[in-house]
Amino acid sequence: MKRALTALMASCVVGGWVSAASAQAHVQPKHEIAFNRYYTVDQMYAHLRALERAYPEIVRVRSIGKSGEGRDLLVATVTAPDSDDRAKPAMWIDGAIHANEIQAGEVCLYTVWYLATNYGHNDRITELLDDYAFYVMPLVNPDSRVAWFETPSTPHNHRANQMKMDNDRDGLVDEDPAEDLDGDGSITQMWKRDPRGQWVRNRFDPRVFERVPDGEFGEWTYLGSEGIDTDGDGRVNEDTTDGHDMNRNWPADWQPNFVQYGAGAYPLSAPETRAIAEFCYERPNIAAFQSYHNTGGMILRGPGSSHRAREYPRADLRVYDELARAGEEMLPYYRYLIIHADLYNVHGGEATWASEGLGIIAFTNELWTAGKYFQRDVNDPNDEQMRRFRDRMQFGMTFTDYTEVEHPEHGTVLVGGLNKWSSRSTPTFMLEEECHRNFAFTMFHGGEMPKIAFDRTKVERIGTGGLWAVTVEVRNEKIIPTRTARAREKKIGRADLLTVEGVEVVASGELGDWWDKQMREVRHEPGRVLVEGGVPGRGSVVYRFIVRGQPGETLDIRYSSEKAADIATTIILSEQAD
Structure with missing residues (x-):
């Protein structure tokens, strides 16, 4: 009996118990950070630089501009080694645009630390960084964070920047x-x-x-x-x-100061908001957006005012709803709400600019809630x-x-x-859980950025004259489409592009589904198809190309999208290909 138990234990070790335990084992960080305390700007930046030194192949830190008082605006790019962050979908994550909402910075720092520490040790984190990139800016408003820590404050002041006003x-x-x-x-x-x-x-x-x-x-x-x-x-x-409220300084539904107090002289008049906007405009691969605030335990989406409700098509709302409902499960005592309907009017908000101006799925999380x-x-x-x-x-x-x-x-x-620590900020003994739960929700959101692949293909000879019908299906396994309905309707960014090279393309068109016999013909450049609607979330598009060529010739098919990694395949003209 003893031998049998020994053999059973050995087989379990070989068969998987050890791997399961290893998957849950503690990963020793190359840089330790305590998440039961809050950090000043200098301390926060020192941790970011230390993470870059500890994980240089994963974390790159750069300044994207200067604050009103001349401080660096640091952004960490986190992605897999030896990969181009601009060649894959990316997510923008920022915190503390209102500097008194201090734990927002710690959630962002936790994001960089957790991703870097667990890459190569945790399969899910490794897959995230292999497939996607994350741009993380812990402190949008460093000047006022300095003021909050170093000068007399309440829980509520130093929300705005430090521009003279x-x-x-x-x-x-x-x-x-x-x-x-x-x-x-x-x-x-x-x-x-x-x-x-x-x-x-x-x-x-x-x-x-x-x-x-x-x-x-x-x-x-x-x-x-x-x-x-x-x-x-x-x-x-x-x-x-305190000066301008930088979460009222964005181009989406910006209103002047007499309508929206603190809005600034014009959209993006603050150097901090302008730096972020320029960074995002230069990177059309940004496909998801998250901003951290406090307080109240909320997962917020736009619009910020009722007259903007039409800017959120139903197809996009289904995506918002699915992501945020998952967030409510992951974040106890948090509620999924609409800014203008459930909170108050916000003109010129950052997340609404991302939704309406960039055409991407964007949330604001209001960290911490009294229920906790x-x-x-x-x-x-x-x-x-x-x-x-x-x-x-x-x-x-x-x-x-x-x-x-x-x-x-x-x-x-x-x-x-x-005192100033009495409300809004998470009690320090509860801070790490708050960081992790919000990080996990944001990674769920980021992990649903588009991921496309060629699915079914079919080649059929058509009569005589060397004509062939080549049918291809491009599938997106994730919730977020390669082009939101907002982006399609307002023509934000470039449409997806499906191209065929190597043979003469006589005609092409989209099919309603794989079994459709009729195609909606492309009238110009049949070998270069603009896919205005992109590939839907958890769905596919099907296109048929009528080409002229000889048996054995190959055609190269490529699908390119701003919000998804490009894919390519080669098809041989052969009646056996299917």
Whole structure:
């Protein structure tokens, strides 16, 4: 019996148990990165450069331009060794166009790290990089990330870039920035003792201020955000260093500032948005697009305003729906939503520009959601639930204790409260999972970029005179077509091209299916067919060529697409070919 068990174990080792275990074994990275913390711009860029040094055959990092303050705009190209990224479909991935949405940068960094680390070790990752390329830009807005980390901030400010802007429209620029009166690095709250105030402090937890009933007096008055009215206009911190909202600066449905606040002087007026647009326009092989933001746990698609709904054909919506429904399964507590219908109007958004202007499938993920605090259906936790979570799980790190500060206008005030880490950003102990789940969804999207191949072929002799009917089928095994309906309708980019060389092509045309007897004839250049509709997702196109040649002659057939790797085949004129 013992011998039999030993033999069984040995056969299992040889037969596959070891390979299964090996597939799940830990891959030792050549460059370690901790994903339970957040990184400054310099640290983020240092990690990108280190990944390039560790995996030079897979990762290439380049600057595609300069930010408004002169910082490099780094993009990592990730693809298989010894391959041309422009000769295969590619996906653009970026993060933190709103710099306060900080975990977007970490998700992008995780993407580069995971792909590079697992290439050659994980079959799925290896196949992804063999077939596709990924252009990853972790920090669209590096200037404001520096400002968010290094200057007083709330969870919500430093969203825009750092271009000079008259935020309060008084003719002055940046004259009333935020002031950190207690020196904790955050802009919190100010309270003043007032015998006729409307608030009292909770006797069990003095961090909590409670409003008194109408008609009664409390002990405190809420003064608003921590700061000083520097310019004397009655408002505090209303003209900071923040400038234009770069997610309102794109050509798709761009509107001027009086319609869409923060839009900039004209589309792509920000150097960061212009650099990205030029990069994408120069690479028509980009077939998918993902932008990371926060917060709310959303997978968003356009349009950004209701009057643009017609810009999203039904055929494309079926693709969006299939991809995003899978995303809802992969991202617990995330919802698939339409920007204008389920969120708010966005004119000049980046992802809508990718959809409407580039004609590709584009999503925006709003990272993190309150439901994940509790790992159950508590999508709108109340203040008390949030206090318990922050106290018990984050050990008070998101709260600054109240201290007395002398204020030039109000005298002695209390300053403190929730700091800039208290909302929007994923708690660091949960960050790696957030990175991985969003990365996995984006790889699912990217892994459904077009992949075409010649399928069935048939050669038939037609009567006399050396005429032959050659029928070929080109199949796409992926969800995303080689040309979206949007690209076809608006003639975005070049149509796919099917060519025949080596013999005289007398006529050609498309068939409705493989068994169709009639073809829709190509009227000009029958040997060079423009396939305006491309190859549909999980579908095929069938074309027939009437050629003149002798038995044994060959014809070279090539299918070329901007969004798919080119394919070619050689067919011999022979009645046995089928």
